[in-house]
Amino acid sequence: MRNHLCLALPVALLAVLASxxxxxxxxxxxAQTGEPCSACHIxxxxxxxxxxxxxxxxxxxxxxxxxYKNFAAMSQAGFTYLHSKVPGGLAPEFPSNNAWSVQQTxxxxxxxxxxxxxxxxxxxxxxxxxxxxFHWDNLDIRLARPTELADKPVFYGFTVNNAPSxxxxxxxxxxxxxxxxxxxLAVGNAAEQQISAxxxxxxxxxxxxxxxxxxxxxxxxEVDLYRPLPNHTAYALGVGPEVSVAGVIPYWRFALQHSWSxxxxxxxxxxxADNPYPAGFSxxxxxxxxxxxxxxxxxxxxPNQAVSAQALFIHESQDWAASxxxxxxxxxxxxxxxxxxxxxxxxxxxxxxxxxxNTVFGSRDKGLYAAAPVSxxxxxxxxxxxxxxxxxxxxxxxxxxxxxxxxxxxLFIENTTYLRFNGRARxxxxxxRSATANDILFTGxxxxx
Amino acid sequence: xxxxxxxxxxWTGLTAGFVLSAGQAWxxxxxxxxxxLFQSQCAMCHATTPGMAGIGPSLAxxxxxxxxxxxxxxxxxxxxxxxxxxxxxxLNKFLKSPQSTVPGTKMPYSGLPSVGQRADLIAYLVSLKGx
Numbered sequence: 001m002r003n004h005l006c007l008a009l010p011v012a013l014l015a016v017l018a019s020x021x022x023x024x025x026x027x028x029x030x031a032q033t034g035e036p037c038s039a040c041h042i043x044x045x046x047x048x049x050x051x052x053x054x055x056x057x058x059x060x061x062x063x064x065x066x067x068y069k070n071f072a073a074m075s076q077a078g079f080t081y082l083h084s085k086v087p088g089g090l091a092p093e094f095p096s097n098n099a100w101s102v103q104q105t106x107x108x109x110x111x112x113x114x115x116x117x118x119x120x121x122x123x124x125x126x127x128x129x130x131x132x133x134f135h136w137d138n139l140d141i142r143l144a145r146p147t148e149l150a151d152k153p154v155f156y157g158f159t160v161n162n163a164p165s166x167x168x169x170x171x172x173x174x175x176x177x178x179x180x181x182x183x184x185l186a187v188g189n190a191a192e193q194q195i196s197a198x199x200x201x202x203x204x205x206x207x208x209x210x211x212x213x214x215x216x217x218x219x220x221x222e223v224d225l226y227r228p229l230p231n232h233t234a235y236a237l238g239v240g241p242e243v244s245v246a247g248v249i250p251y252w253r254f255a256l257q258h259s260w261s262x263x264x265x266x267x268x269x270x271x272x273a274d275n276p277y278p279a280g281f282s283x284x285x286x287x288x289x290x291x292x293x294x295x296x297x298x299x300x301x302x303p304n305q306a307v308s309a310q311a312l313f314i315h316e317s318q319d320w321a322a323s324x325x326x327x328x329x330x331x332x333x334x335x336x337x338x339x340x341x342x343x344x345x346x347x348x349x350x351x352x353x354x355x356x357x358n359t360v361f362g363s364r365d366k367g368l369y370a371a372a373p374v375s376x377x378x379x380x381x382x383x384x385x386x387x388x389x390x391x392x393x394x395x396x397x398x399x400x401x402x403x404x405x406x407x408x409x410x411l412f413i414e415n416t417t418y419l420r421f422n423g424r425a426r427x428x429x430x431x432x433r434s435a436t437a438n439d440i441l442f443t444g445x446x447x448x449x
Numbered sequence: 450x451x452x453x454x455x456x457x458x459x460w461t462g463l464t465a466g467f468v469l470s471a472g473q474a475w476x477x478x479x480x481x482x483x484x485x486l487f488q489s490q491c492a493m494c495h496a497t498t499p500g501m502a503g504i505g506p507s508l509a510x511x512x513x514x515x516x517x518x519x520x521x522x523x524x525x526x527x528x529x530x531x532x533x534x535x536x537x538x539x540l541n542k543f544l545k546s547p548q549s550t551v552p553g554t555k556m557p558y559s560g561l562p563s564v565g566q567r568a569d570l571i572a573y574l575v576s577l578k579g580x
Contacts, residue, residue, distance in 0.1 A: 033525075033555050034523035034524075034525075034555065035504055035555070039504045049493065050493075050494065050504055050557065053557035053558065053559070054557045056557070057548055057557045060548075060552070060553055061525070061548075061553070061554065061555050061556070061557040062525040062527075062553065062554075062555040063525075063553055064526050064527060064553050112553065115527065115552050115553035116552045116553070117552075118548065118552065146546050146548050146549045146559065146560065148562065151562050151563075152562060153546065153559040153560040153561075153562050154559075155559055210559070212559050212560075212562075215486075215489065215490060215561070215566075216489065218559075260489070261488075261489070262493070301493075303503075
C-alpha cells in the first residue's frame with residue numbers, strides 16, 4: 001500500500017503539471033487579457049505586434065478597473081560561475097566564485113486603471129538580492145486615446161515613467177534590450193552611457209503618438225522630459241544617492257514600422273541630452289552629455305516558431321566643461337559608443353536561442369577609466385567586446401499547470417565571453433587580469449506568478 | 450432561386466445598413482478584396498475555421514451573432530457588457546476604432562479608416578460560414 005502511495009503521488013503531481021490550462025502566462029497582463037504569454041512576447045521580454053499594440057494603447061485591452069488579477073510577482077534565481085574568481089567576492093557577502101543567488105524578486109501591478117479613458121499602468125518594485133535592498137523598478141503609467149489625423153488612425157498618449165526607453169515598443173533600446181537577464185554578480189565594465197545610467201534615478205512625463213499612415217506602416221514619435229529624483233526621495237525609493245543633473249533631461253524617440261504577413265521591420269532613432277554636475281557637486285558648472293542612437297528590429301512570427309533580430313548603436317558625446325578643469329577627466333571632450341546586435345529564435349513556444357554581440361568603445365581617458373584591480377582600466381580605454389549565448393526553456397509559455405494557470409517560467413543558461421575588457425584582452429586592469437577571466441556562465445530560473 | 454434571393458437580401462441589407470448607420474452613400478463591399486484585407490490585417494489573430502481560437506476568436510459565422518458569444522473564447526468584460534450584435538452598422542463602427550467603440554476590448558487594433566475597406570472586410574465576414 002505504501003509503495004502504491006509513493007508511486008501515486010508523483011504520478012498525480014506529474015499529471016497536474018502536465019495538464020495545462022489555456023490562456024494565462026505573464027500574470028497581470030495575461031490575467032487581464034486572457035491571453036497566453038506568447039500572444040505578447042517572443043520569449044521574454046520581446047514584444048510581438050499584439051504586445052506592442054497592447055502597450056501603445058495604455059495596457060487597457062481586456063481590462064476595466066484594478067482587480068486582484070492585476071497584481072503579480074516574479075523571482076529570478078540562479079548560479080553564477082566566472083572563469084576566474086574575484087578576490088574579495090563577486091559582491092559584498094558573496095563568495096569569490098560559484099555563487100548561488102536570488103538576484104531579484106519583484107511585485108507588479110500591470111493593466112488597466114480605468115479602461116474607459118485608456119488609463120493603465122505597469123509598476124514594478126524589486127527586492128535586489130545582491131544589494132540586499134528594495135527599490136522601485138520600472139514605472140510606466142499611461143493614458144492613451146484613439147483619434148484620427150487626416151483620415152489616418154492615431155493612438156496618442158501621455159506617460160509618467162522613470163527611465164528613458166522604458167516606454168519603448170521595440171526591443172533594441174536599453175530598458176528592454178539585451179541582455180534580457182543580466183547577472184548582477186558579473187564584473188561590470190567601466191563605461192556606461194547616460195541613457196542607461198539614468199534608469200530609475202529620474203521621473204518624467206512624456207507624450208507619444210503612433211500614426212498608421214497605411215494599413216501596414218506606422219510612424220511613432222515620443223518626447224519625454226525627466227528630472228532627477230531629489231536625494232531623499234532617491235534613498236527612500238532605494239536608488240540613492242541622487243544623480244546630480246541640472247535642469248530637465250529631454251529624451252526623444254522616432255520610429256517607422258512596416259508590417260507584412262508574419263513579418264515586421266522597424267527602424268528608429270532615439271536621443272537624450274543632459275547636463276550633469278561633476279561628481280560630488282550639486283550646483284555650479286555642469287558637463288554636457290548627448291546620446292544619439294539608431295536602432296532596427298526585424299520579426300518573423302509564426303505559431304510554432306519565431307525569429308527576431310535587433311541592432312542598436314548609440315553615440316555619446318561628452319563635453320567635460322566642468323569636470324575637466326577639476327582634473328576629473330583627462331580630456332575636455334570624449335566620446336563613448338555602444339553597438340549591440342542580437343538574434344533570437346523561439347521554437348514550439350518552448351525552446352529559445354539568443355546570440356548577441358556587444359561592443360563598447362570610445363576615447364581613452366584615464367580620469368574616467370582609471371586603473372584598479374578587476375574593475376579598472378590600465379590604459380584608460382572603455383573598449384569592451386563580448387559575445388553572449390543564451391539557451392532558454394519555457395515550460396508554460398502557452399499556459400501554466402491547471403492548478404496554477406497564471407504561472408510562467410524561463411529556465412536559462414547564459415554564457416558571456418569577453419574578447420576585450422576595459423581596453424585590453426590581457427592585463428586590462430594593470431594587475432594581471434585578462435578579459436577572459438570575466439567570462440561568465442549564469443544559469444537559473446525566471447519565475448512569474 | 451432561394452440562394453439568389455438570400456444573396457440579394459444580404460447585399461440589400463448591407464447597403465441599407467451602411468446608409469442607415471452612416472447617413473451617407475455606401476457601396477456594398479468586395480468579398481475578394483475583403484479576403485485580402487483579412488489576411489493582412491486580421492489573420493494573425495483570427496481564424497476562419499469554426500471553433501479555432503487564436504489570440505482572438507474564430508470569426509466563422511460571426512455576422513449576425515451577438516458579440517462575445519463565440520464558444521471557446523474568453524472575451525473581455527467590456528465586449529460582454531456591450532450588448533452588440535454583429536451587423537453592418539456595429540461592425541462598421543467597431544472596425545473603424547475598436548477601442549473607441551468598446552473601451553477595454555481585447556482587440557488592440559488602431560482601426561480601419563477607409564469606408565470602402567471596411568465594406569470589403571464586412572462583405573468577407575458576411576461570407577464566412579459558421580458550423
